[in-house]
Structures are given as structure tokens and as C-alpha cells.
Amino acid sequence: MExxxxxxxxxxxxxxxxxxxxxxxxxxxxxxxxxxxxxxxSDCYRVENFDSVRAKENALTLIRDExxxxxxxxxxxxxxxxxxxxxFEKELKLxxxxxxxxxxxxxxxxxxxxxxxxxxxxxxxxxxxxxxxxIIKLTITTFDDELCKKLEPNVAAARERFRALKExxxxxxxxxxLLMPVLPFINDTEENIIQIAxxxxxxxxRFIYPAFGVTLRDAQREYFYQKxxxxxxxxxxxxxxxxxxxxxxxxxxxxxxxxxxxxxxKELGLLYKMRDIIRSYKLGYGDLQMSLF
Numbered sequence: 001m002e003x004x005x006x007x008x009x010x011x012x013x014x015x016x017x018x019x020x021x022x023x024x025x026x027x028x029x030x031x032x033x034x035x036x037x038x039x040x041x042s043d044c045y046r047v048e049n050f051d052s053v054r055a056k057e058n059a060l061t062l063i064r065d066e067x068x069x070x071x072x073x074x075x076x077x078x079x080x081x082x083x084x085x086x087x088f089e090k091e092l093k094l095x096x097x098x099x100x101x102x103x104x105x106x107x108x109x110x111x112x113x114x115x116x117x118x119x120x121x122x123x124x125x126x127x128x129x130x131x132x133x134x135i136i137k138l139t140i141t142t143f144d145d146e147l148c149k150k151l152e153p154n155v156a157a158a159r160e161r162f163r164a165l166k167e168x169x170x171x172x173x174x175x176x177x178l179l180m181p182v183l184p185f186i187n188d189t190e191e192n193i194i195q196i197a198x199x200x201x202x203x204x205x206r207f208i209y210p211a212f213g214v215t216l217r218d219a220q221r222e223y224f225y226q227k228x229x230x231x232x233x234x235x236x237x238x239x240x241x242x243x244x245x246x247x248x249x250x251x252x253x254x255x256x257x258x259x260x261x262x263x264x265x266k267e268l269g270l271l272y273k274m275r276d277i278i279r280s281y282k283l284g285y286g287d288l289q290m291s292l293f
Contacts, residue, residue: 001088004029006056010066010076019135020278021110022074025063027094028082029054033114034153036227037181040081041220053086060097067105075133075282076102079112090117099124108132108285112178114139114155116164122171129173135281136175137209138165142187143195150231151187162203169204174281176200176207176271179261181214185238188212188251190260197264206280207271212257213250216243 010025030053031040041050056062078084084095099121102109109128111118118136128134138161142148145157156164168175177200182188193210200208216224216239228236243249251257265272271280 001092002052002054003057004054006059006062008066009056009059009062010070013077016075017274019077019110019137019274020075020133020282021077022072023070023076023107024080025076025078025098026081027056027059027063027078027084027098028086028088029056031082032086033083033155035114035155036151036153036224036231037183037214037220039215039217039220041223043218045081047081053082053088055088055092055094059094060101063098063101067101067107070105070107073106073108073132075108075110075135077110077112079137083113083115084111085113085115085117089115096121096124099128103128106131108134110135110137112137112139114152114161116156116160119164119167122168122173125168125173126171133282133285134174135277136168136173137178138175139178139180140196140200141179141181141183143192143199144187147187150227151183162199165200165205166203169206174206176205176209176277179208180211182210182212182251182257183214184242184249184251185235186232188253188257190257193257193261194264197261197268197270201268201270205270207277208261208265209272209274209277210258210261212254213248215247216249217247 010023013021013024016022030047030050032051032053040047089095103124125134140158140161141151143158145159148158165175179196197208225236262272271277
């Protein structure tokens with residue numbers, strides 16, 4: 001494991017619109033999942049050798065000192081730029097120890113991951129939930145494990161992520177699914193959406209939050225098209241013809257798929273709107289409790 005210098009790790013978010021997080025935390029830099037669509041490959045993030053995972057030097061000391069100085073507690077998000085449960089985390093336990101600090105200083109946590117390893121930390125997550133909001137978002141883009149290996153080659157199969165979701169929910173940890181990205185011409189099918197929704201319900205998920213499309217820019221677009229040519233012949237041509245150089249590439253079936261997901265979620269009792277998810281997982285904590293009651 002290579003360690004890189006860092007001046008700060010826990011930073012204030014510009015907005016709490018994304019799952020109600022007030023702070024952001026990235027202990028690792030880079031990602032070895034190999035997902036063909038990853039936006040973090042974009043040049044604007046300035047992550048060299050993106051496929052190599054590096055940890056930030058003195059991460060736990062920095063996190064401890066930064067949390068100690070915060071005037072106001074809140075929810076700390078992790079997993080936006082680099083999965084906090086990469087393969088190295090199993091031994092290093094930097095994310096686990098960071099959660100212990102988050103618990104000790106009275107903060108909440110919002111975790112996005114594709115790894116079943118998150119279930120290892122159920123005990124700490126339950127401790128945090130005693131005083132602050134906790135939400136776990138497991139990304140699942142396809143129900144088809146064969147397709148999953150093409151889209152996310154170094155990630156646990158979808159069925160393993162569903163098992164982790166059930167383990168979390170069975171232990172009372174507020175959990176659900178990030179259904180994103182749903183790639184145009186690849187996994188944007190009615191069957192895929194319905195299968196994921198029903199498996200989510202069986203696994204105890206509280207929500208599914210979707211994005212029916214993908215964002216593409218510079219280096220990320222180049223890498224994505226290379227992989228499309230490798231695994232999905234003629235699909236690159238469809239993207240170029242429909243989207244050109246656009247950043248936001250919504251599925252041609254986005255409205256239809258959203259309606260299908262909404263109906264499934266209503267029938268299954270799952271949340272799918274951001275405001276409802278935030279309200280639900282924060283219910284009973286601090287200012288939100290006061291505003292609701």
C-alpha cells in the first residue's frame with residue numbers, strides 16, 4: 001500500500017441535498033473496482049493512476065483532530081470518490097477505525113459502497129445509530145451477475161451485495177440501494193429494474209435511489225468507449241450518434257423506467273425519492289425530530 005500526504009480529510013459539503021450529508025470524508029484515493037463507467041476517472045478530479053488504491057498518511061490522526069474541532073456535528077458521507085471498503089480495507093481497517101472516531105465524537109455517517117465488507121462493521125454502525133443518523137447505500141446496477149462482471153469486473157457479484165444488504169437490514173441498520181448508473185442500451189431494461197426492486201425488498205432494503213443514464217467526460221469517456229468496444233460491439237456508435245459529446249447521457253427509456261420503478265416501490269413499500277429517504281433515515285434525530293413533531 002502506498003501512502004500519500006493529506007492536509008485534510010473531513011470537509012464541509014457545499015449542500016446537504018445528497019442524502020443529507022453535512023461533511024465528506026475520503027480516506028483512500030483511487031479505486032481498483034475497474035467499473036467501466038466510473039466518473040472519478042475524469043480529468044477534473046486529478047487522480048493519477050486511478051486504478052491504484054492509495055491511503056492518506058496519518059488519516060486517523062487527521063480525522064480525530066478535525067472531528068474534535070468541528071463546532072457542529074452532522075452526517076459524514078464517504079464513498080463518493082473511492083470505495084471505503086476496497087480490498088485493502090480488510091487488513092488496514094482505516095474505515096473501521098474512522099467509524100469508531102465518528103462514533104466517539106457523536107457524528108452520523110452515510111456510506112456508499114459496492115463491497116459486502118461493510119457488513120463487518122455492523123456493530124459500530126449500530127452504536128452510531130444510537131445517537132446519530134446512519135444510512136448505508138449499496139450500489140447495484142444489474143441483477144445479472146454475468147453482466148455485472150463486465151460492468152464492474154473487480155466487484156463482488158450482485159447476489160453477494162444483496163446478501164450483505166440483508167445482513168445489515170436484519171441487524172437494524174438503515175440500508176438501501178443506489179441503482180446507478182443504468183447504462184443506455186446495456187442495463188436499461190424493464191426486467192432489470194423489476195428484478196432489482198423485488199430482490200431489494202426480499203433483502204430488507206428501505207429504499208432504491210436511481211439514475212437512469214450515465215455521465216461522460218474526457219478521460220472517462222475514452223475509457224468507457226474502449227470497454228464498450230470490448231464487451232458490447234456497436235454500442236459506442238449508438239452513444240456517439242445519440243449523445244455526441246454531451247456530459248449527461250440519459251437513457252432513451254428513462255421516463256418509462258422511472259415510472260416502472262416508482263410503481264414497484266409503491267407496491268413493495270420502498271422509498272425512491274431523495275427527500276423521503278433523507279426524512280426517513282434522519283427521523284428521530286436532533287433538529288429534524290423537532291421540525292416534524
